[in-house]
């Protein structure tokens with residue numbers, strides 16, 4: 010199986026702290042790969058390293074292209090979509106304007122938006138800052154889907170969402186994953202189990218586990234050891 | 247009554263000049279978080295470019311035409327200066343806001359000195375088109391025509407910039423960039439190119455301000471840009487750091503306050519009243535004035 | 541690993557710093573003391589240093605130049621309390637220097653006060669001004685603070701140039717009434733005494749800054765500079781810390797203004813100009829912000845270069861160049877401004893930082 014993303018010995022240092030200490034893993038070019046780990050272990054930083062948003066060394070390849078020296082906008086325009094941890098929609102811009110940043114011609118009128126997020130079409134003139142958290146997450150997702158991507162980097166898309174919305178977001182991701190591989194950071198293990206195929210676990214700055222998603226999630230001892238939580242402790246939300 | 251009308255018009259005319267001086271500064275600050283101290287040098291560059299152009303054209307040409315050509319030349323010069331400064335000096339210090347300020351401070355000191363070296367420190371008179379030298383009688387007040395010209399240019403600029411921000415792709419990227427530059431970049435948009443364009447635009451507007459201010463003053467001199475810059479700073483701060491409409495409102499308020507104080511208090515108090523206005527605004531509504539960029 | 545960032549390290553966990561071994565205190569104090577003795581002895585040195593100083597070292601020309609350079613070193617040191625130590629980008633420090641200078645001159649010359657009283661007025665007035673201006677300007681932070689302080693400094697310039705009631709002397713400046721000043725500080729032949737006065741000022745300023753840096757307030761200032769948010773979390777009222785920095789800096793700057801007036805025999809509107817207020821920033825960054833020696837060296841060299849470059853352009857060394865180039869290079873500020881830009885890029889720690897690096901390289905390759 011070929012991989013869409015390859016990290017080899019990636020390091021990130023913020024001032025004095027050495028956050029990523031030689032991270033290496035591959036993301037297969039189909040399905041959802043979940044990136045897991047305790048809070049503050051460097052999952053977001055890993056995504057940012059891929060995008061050139063964190064100061065990094067090492068080798069990062071998207072398909073066969075080395076991107077570690079490239080500027081962020083080129084990496085993204087080259088086919089890497091990014092849904093950041095806190096949605097980061099442009100609050101002062103309307104829903105439509107948020108989308109037009111990526112797709113100037115159609116914005117909210119792009120077919121995929123109507124198909125996946127009909128609610129956004131109705132709220133096209135609403136300022137994104139006044140949307141609910143779930144709606145903002147839809148904007149953040151819709152934004153990247155307006156472009157053809159080789160890979161999506163999605164950071165905790167269900168954080169702080171009501172259960173019903175969690176399911177909706179998971180449905181969207183599962184659908185998207187049939188055509189575009191996704192590297193997903195997610196704390197919600199049942200969701201991981203539902204949509205992810207493989208998992209990569211970070212701890213203390215390196216990759217400590219790689220394998221099948223279901224196998225990890227269903228092994229309470231392993232999840233406790235690697236993630237410090239068990240499914241039972243988290244509640245089967 | 248006619249006195250008051252005169253003061254209002256001259257005040258608004260002066261405010262128009264302040265707006266021209268401050269709008270580029272505010273745009274650049276809003277998007278990039280850069281305090282461009284060299285903005286005064288951009289104005290000076292525009293003023294001298296225009297003066298040299300008017301001087302070089304045959305004096306048989308109508309002054310108005312020469313001024314028009316001079317303005318075009320100044321716009322080109324201002325754009326070029328802005329682009330070059332951004333690419334050469336600002337860009338390598340991306341995100342180091344203090345260093346960026348320091349570099350533009352050095353540039354402003356050096357450029358004023360360079361202008362003094364080349365043209366001397368003495369002011370030179372600039373030719374003013376006859377229609378701008380006249381007055382019109384309105385309600386018994388004799389109002390200088392040039393103030394209306396400044397006012398018209400400022401309002402056109404304000405409208406133009408607002409339209410640019412609202413209706414164009416560049417404006418959309420600028421508005422998004424003011425909120426969150428990193429995320430704009432992370433959507434695959436080259437923000438740095440936008441920075442360069444905005445600096446070029448700021449340079450052009452500053453150059454225009456320089457030309458019109460030299461028309462207002464009747465002379466060009468090396469220190470003109472720097473003194474206008476201080477008023478531009480005051481206007482940008484009062485206007486809320488980076489908001490264009492705020493800047494416009496503040497500019498006209500400052501112009502009016504200055505003229506009113508000059509007339510009703512004592513000549514020369516106007517300049518001081520502007521600083522007092524700034525202090526008052528800072529004391530009364532500090533929370534709305536916190537710059538978006540620390 | 542990353543969690544330590546937020547937790548203060550316990551004192552017993554602090555390892556002795558590796559690297560340069562701690563020298564005994566007397567050795568650490570030796571170089572500055574020797575330097576001070578050498579400087580204090582200069583008025584007895586009848587040597588000529590052609591090109592470097594005008595005439596003999598102890599001649600009136602050189603003494604006056606060196607005295608002014610020392611005063612500028614003190615100015616830079618006072619500004620560094622605000623900029624280098626506390627991280628406040630103020631463009632208004634000239635206001636306090638000018639206030640010290642003008643209040644002294646006006647008290648003595650226009651209001652016929654005795655010198656000690658005038659001194660009190662100058663220092664008290666400047667400190668009060670700093671409390672008011674700092675208190676208002678600190679309502680905004682960062683870049684806006686820089687713009688606001690510049691505006692306030694500009695107000696001083698406007699007032700001085702307007703010459704209200706004839707007290708400031710407008711563009712001409714105001715001379716210090718000779719008879720009110722001790723005769724030992726007046727006249728060409730007494731230049732060495734003015735030099736010693738300037739040297740004394742620098743020593744006082746240096747010791748005060750040293751004490752401040754070592755004090756609790758000094759630590760608070762450093763904390764604010766490093767990370768304002770965290771300093772607030774650690775329980776510092778950052779507003780007060782910043783205001784204190786401004787007031788202490790202003791006091792020293794005002795004292796410098798007083799000495800400047802005594803050394804030069806009056807007050808000049810140049811002290812209120814935007815150019816001078818920016819020059820203070822240039823001095824500190826040139827020498828190395830946040831370091832006593834950096835500020836001192838920067839201030840001293842800045843004035844020295846400024847004065848000597850004027851001399852150089854007057855002497856026609858640039859005449860071999862094409863006219864335009866010669867004219868531009870004849871402007872000291874052109875050279876200083878350009879040099880400043882180069883330093884910001886290539887030696888962000890300033891000349892002393894650069895010098896320190898080179899020395900360490902040479903000692904331990």
Ligand SMILES: Nc1ncnc2c1ncn2[C@@H]1O[C@H](COP(=O)(O)OP(=O)(O)OP(=O)(O)O)[C@@H](O)[C@H]1O
Nearest residue numbers: 023028046047048049050051052053054055542543
């Ligand atoms: N800009 C930065 N400067 C300094 N340290 C940073 C920066 N960004 C992240 N860190 C540190 O790097 C570490 C990893 O952060 P990161 O956000 O990648 O963690 P995470 O695994 O995504 O955590 P979470 O599950 O809470 O989202 C943390 O300790 C964080 O404090």
Ligand SMILES: [Mg+2]
Nearest residue numbers: 052053054094
């Ligand atoms: Mg995270």
